[in-house]
Amino acid sequence: MKLEALAAAVLSLCAPLMAQEAPPPFRFGGFANVTFDHSTRTHHDAFAGGELDLYASAALSDNWSALAEGFIQHAGRVEDVDQQPTKRVEVDLERFYIQYSPSDRMRLELGQIHTGIIEWNEREHRSRFLQTPIDVPAIATREEQGGAWPLHFVGLWSSGRLGGPLGVEYGAGIGEARGRARDEIQPLLDEKSSPSQLVSLGVAPDAVPGWRLGAAEYGGDIPAPEGKMREADLTAFTSYERGGAELRGEWAQMHHRRLDDQQRYVTHGWYALASWRARGRWKPFRPYVLLDHLDVADGEPYLSEVRDQKAWAAGVRWDAKRWLAVKSDYRAQRSPEGKHEHLVRLQFAVSF
């Protein structure tokens, strides 16, 4: 019944598109990266082919558009210099949605989208080229790469920017909650599946150009093998980008409650990033410092494969070309075995 109602709604909204005769204009693009790691603890080197991220968008009409994004990467790849390289390649769909956007105040997206619970993920998506540092912070790590937070869902998302000097931005969405595993999304419109909800609110005041502040909340039920769980996540972020400065910080808390025995698990993490665009002849260089922290709840069965992190990295990004960024940094982190290790890395990230 849910399927029929949704199909009818989509078809009625799509009526103007069907009257269009000319093919819609398409735009294609992509990102790719490779990273060289050297561990000072194990003296292992690794040269990892990163991700190839491809996307296509189509302006179907003035109000309608569609976007598809997929990626190719080595299966099981994590940010770990000691992991054995694998030749198995994974191809997956990242985002696929149709968008109705009659104004800046309202943008509706239907399909597989990012939840927006983590601002980093909402802003950079998968691209290493767009982000300043080499690493994705632990709270923004993708589910299939060992991340804890639900970054994807299938459903409907509405967002927009209200007018006024405060620059209020909002978002609200409903979709399918997480599946039995962390990187699994429940089948859309399955009678047994449970919905997840997400709301976000932010401000970008005219009085302080470049500053943003916001918070988001996600809730849903998880059909975990260890027993059904109720999830409630809360995140808050702030950022300031102006005159070459980039200051960003985000805090996230994930609360899981097992319904059988009311056992509670609280996981939290945060990151802080500071970078500065050099001036004059040094303009292509952007030095940065990243602090990254993740504390997984003890004994949390659903996040058993997610590891704690307490890391910092200092490095520089060199925008050698408009399409090529070369990044190098020194990183201190906790290894998969829980030992402290230091890495020296070099990353090439391209946009095309």
Added chain:
Amino acid sequence: MRAVRLMIVVALAAFAAAQPRPRDSVTFVVSARSTIRGISAAELRRIFLGETSRWSNRHRIVVCLRPTDSPEGRIMLDRLVRMSDIDYSQRWIGAVFRGAAGSALAVFPPRDALLKAVANNPDAIGFVLTGEPLPATVRAITVVR
């Protein structure tokens, strides 16, 4: 006496240097057919950052740029969006990738090509150096602080 004269010359030169020169600023232009008369500086900034994609009449805004290494391009980067050309380029790549920006930037190396594009599209906005003559097909808009 010579020292006094030199001091006056230096003072006049310093005064002249302190005055805003027409070619140190840009004028934002729309088509003569556009209904847009004025705009706030904050809204203008959001338009050129890709955060605002529609006019108040809900028509999609077409942003027309001069190259970022041109004098007017540099002024726009330094005074309006306050970021380097590298960061500006990456910001627009991100806006299109996120699905937030309606279209990619349209860059016009020749000034006349930009004026022609703006004149032909009532939803377009561009900029030229202040003081340069404008054809009757485009109109300067007032920027309110």
